[in-house]
Amino acid sequence: MENTLLEKYFRGECSPEEVEKILAWFKESELPTPHEQELYRLWEEVEIEEASKEFAPHSAAILARINGNIEKQAAADLVTDYAESETNVLALPKTQTQWQWWLKVAAIIFLPVCFLWFFSDQFTRKNKSVIRLVTIQSGSGIRKNITLEDGSVITLNSNSQVTYPAHFSSHKREITLTGEAFFKVAKDAQRPFMVKTGSLLTQALGTSFNINYRPGKQNVAIALATGSVKIEKNKPGNKTQLAILLPGQQLQYSQTALTYKVSAFDAQEVLSWRAGILYFKQANLEQVIQKLEGWYGINIQVVGKIPGQKKEWRYTGSYQDESLDNVLAGIAFVKSFTYEKKGNKILIKFR
Known part of the structure; x- marks a missing residue:
């Protein structure tokens, strides 16, 4: 066994094939003196290195578990002689010095594995909080109905797209729209429903409204069917309220002139596409x-x-x-x- 490979294994840099090679090597019944001395050297390096404060308690617990398992195995050896067993289990040494040596060997083998498990577990826990986004598109001449987890329904017009989290947070429900869609929002006073369209943010609690937003086109149109909505101009770190609409009102915002107006709208003209x-x-x-x-x-x-x-x-x-x-x-x-x-x-x- 090459010393460089042992050092590589201890640093956690081995490939799966190299790990298998090292584990097979440890299963040999007798270790040559140079290999034994190399294991002692590696272990001494471990003992003098300061472990990270964050993971030190975990490493101590791991070593304690390894020690406990070895002591249990030693007690079992008093009853059964594993060296003569047909199960081919590796014979464990009986003297205290040899037990200490094997304890260090076990730590060298299993400590990196345990740390890998711990890091993987922590990474998985953190990623559970990562928001998973859902994007739905409709092609030319295609309209889609989308029911969200809160019971809200989106009717998506052709050549349009919505993006939203698979699971809404505890304090808001946020949608991003490109194109045209009609929203029928389920009431939830604790989580306002917000639709982002370019620089505009439309907020509602329980209502229904239509938004037509095409990037590159001059106007954004937001028409309210029922309830009420608040429309804001959304800039990084700054929101400016433009209007609060009443049923039958529509806000038209010019993306070129950056001006807007609120007026009545023809429901047949604006909403008939849904039928x-x-x-x-x-x-x-x-x-x-x-x-x-x-x-x-x-x-x-x-x-x-x-x-x-x-x-x-x-x-x-x-x-x-x-x-x-x-x-x-x-x-x-x-x-x-x-x-x-x-x-x-x-x-x-x-x-």
Whole structure:
């Protein structure tokens, strides 16, 4: 057995294969004098090193247990001679000096293992407090209902994502949203329900509301259906209250101008998507295209001359669980254009 390998084992740096090699070596019935002297040297180094104050009590307890086990084994030896046993158990020496030597050998073998177990146990305990996050996404044209552990329900619109802890803490329920979702919040006065959308934080106790937040788009819209919510601008180390909404009110926040306004909203226009209704109310061409792309997971390109000024182009209509062809045909009839489909690409042509 190489001395460097013993030192490596004692430092806890051995691979599983090297550990097996060392343990097999210790099972030999007789140890050569150089190996015996090397074990004594290693043990003397252990005795003069100061153990960490944090783990010293544990190492003492481990040594006490090892000593107790060896003494029990010695008592058993008075009855049974293990050297002649057919079970192939290693014969243990009987003299006090040899027992002390084997005690040190046992400590060298098992102390690193016990410390490894202790560190692993402490690491596992600490990691139980680590928050495990859940992320749920919905693709184009897909809407999902998510029931949280507290009974709250999230209806996720297409091309949206929510992230939340698998288990809420004892003092808050926090959700992060990208896209659009409707929240029906279970009442819990001890744990406010908070939704983070960019720089805004919406807080509620027991209520229902809709949030539409698309990174890169100009506006964030927060519409309250029931109860009340508090909306804050959330900066690191600083929160500024913007508004407390009442049912039927909506806050629209400009991500470019950093301004906001509170006004009444049309429930059919804002909330009908939850029932599978694609609704347009005086929508301009850009809004119609954006909604169609998100709803059906398509890409739309417009060519030709749009009649009149672009800002005057408006469309109002409602479609429930309709196919893309039916919706395009309906809009094309009213707004006088034709279209072509190529896979998930649509080409709209104005004459």
